[in-house]
Amino acid sequence: MKIPPVKGTRDFYPAEMARRNWILGGWKQVSICNGFEEYDGPIFEHLKMYQVKSGDEIVEQLFSLQDRGGRDLAIRPEITPTLARMVNQQINSLPRPIKWFSVPRLCRAERPQKGRLREFFQWNVDIIGIDSPEADAEIIFTALDYLRRTGLTSADVKAKISSRRLLAAVLESLGVPTEQFDSMYALLDKKAKLPAETFAALLAEQVPDGEQARHIAAFMALESVEQVESVVPVSEAVSGAIAELKNVFATLESMGVADFCVFDPGIVRGLAYYTGVVFEIHDVVGELRAICGGGRYDNLLRDFGGPAIPATGMGMGDCVLEILLHEKGLLDSQVPRRHVEYFVALADPTLNGTMYEIAAQIRSRGHSANFSYKLGGLSKQLKEATSQKAGACVIIGQEYVDKRELVIKDMTSGQQSLVGLDQFLSELEPD
C-alpha cells in the first residue's frame, strides 16, 4: 500500500533540508545581532487560546483535536498567543524590555497554494514592554536587516507600513460608529485582493453615506503620511497617530532602510489583536503573498489575563521567502553544499582496519571524514570522494606500510603531498 504525503506538507530531503537550515540559521543569526533571545513553546495549546483574540480567519484554519480527557486542543497556527501566555506567567521576574525571537513550525488548515502551505516555519521577533514607535521601527528593521543580508534590495522588496490606530482615528473623525470598526478592518484588509468595483460596492454596503465612503476611499489611496491631513478631518487622535507613524519612518531612516519603506493605508492585517502600527513586507512585483507581517498588539497580554503591557512584533514564513530567493537567484548560490573535509581512501585493500582507525582519529578531532564501503580500486574511491565534495583525500598505501606516511590529495587543486601520520593528526588538533 502506497501512502502519499499529506497535501500542503513538505518532505525535506537533504537538499531541501540544507535550504531550510540556511534560511532558519540566517533568521537566528540576525535575531541575535539585533539583540533578541530565543524562546519556544509547545506545538499544541488549548483551543480557546486562539478563539480569544486571533480572529475568525485563524480560527477557521485550526487543526484541532481532543485529548483523552475530552480537552479541546489545537496545533499552533501562530506563536504570538503562546508568547503572551508565557510572558504573563513570569511577568514579575522577566527583565524588560523583553526582546525575544522564535522559529516555530506552525500548521494552518489553509487551501495550499503558491507560498501558502498547511505546515511551515515562521520567524517571530517581538518586543514587549515598550510602547514607543522606535520599538515598532526596530521590529521592521530586523525583518529588513535579514532580507538585506540575503542579497534582496529595495528594488525587490518593500515594507508597507500603516497604523490601525490611525485608521480607527480616521473612521472616528468621519463619524463611523465604533461597533463597525472590526467589520471595516476586515473589508479594508481585503482591498488589495478585490477588484476595484467589488471593493467600492462592499464599501457602499457598509458605509451607505456617500461622503463618508468617498473620504475612506481617498484615505485608502494615499501614498504618504503627510497627505493624511488633506483628505480627512483632523482630530487630536488623527494627529497623534500621524506623529507616531512619522516617528517610525524617521527611525527607519536613521537605521538606513528608508528606501525599503513606504506608507500604505491598505495594510490593515487579518489578525484581530493589532492595535497600532502594522506592516507587511511584499515583493515589489506583487505576484506573491506577504513575505512577512506584524504590528503592535498592546492589549493581548491583558486579554490573556495579564497586566496591560505594550507589545509589538512580526512573523516571517519560509515559503514565500524561499520562492522569492529562488526567483532572484539568491538561494542555491548561497546554501552550503554537502561537504566532507576528508575522504579516507585505500590504495591497498588489506589495510582497511587502518582506514577505519584514521577516519575515527580525524572525526575525534572535530573534523568530518568518510570512507567507501565498497573498497573498489583507488580511482573508484576517488570518484566517490568527488561526488561527496570532499576537500581532501587521505590515501593509505605502501608509504604507510613503509614509513607511516599518508598521501594527502587536495581535491580542488589535485596536488598531492606526503605527510607523516602523527604530523597530519597533530595539525588537526584545535589550537
Ligand code: HAM
Ligand atoms: P500572519 O500574517 O498570520 O502573522 O503570518 C505572518 C507570515 O507567516 C506571513 O506573512 C507568511 O509569510 C507566513 N505564513 C502565514 N500563513 C502561512 C501559510 N499557511 N503558509 C506559509 N506561510 C505562512 C502572524 O502569524 C503573527 N502572529 C505575526 C506576529 C508576531 N505579530 C506580532 N508578532
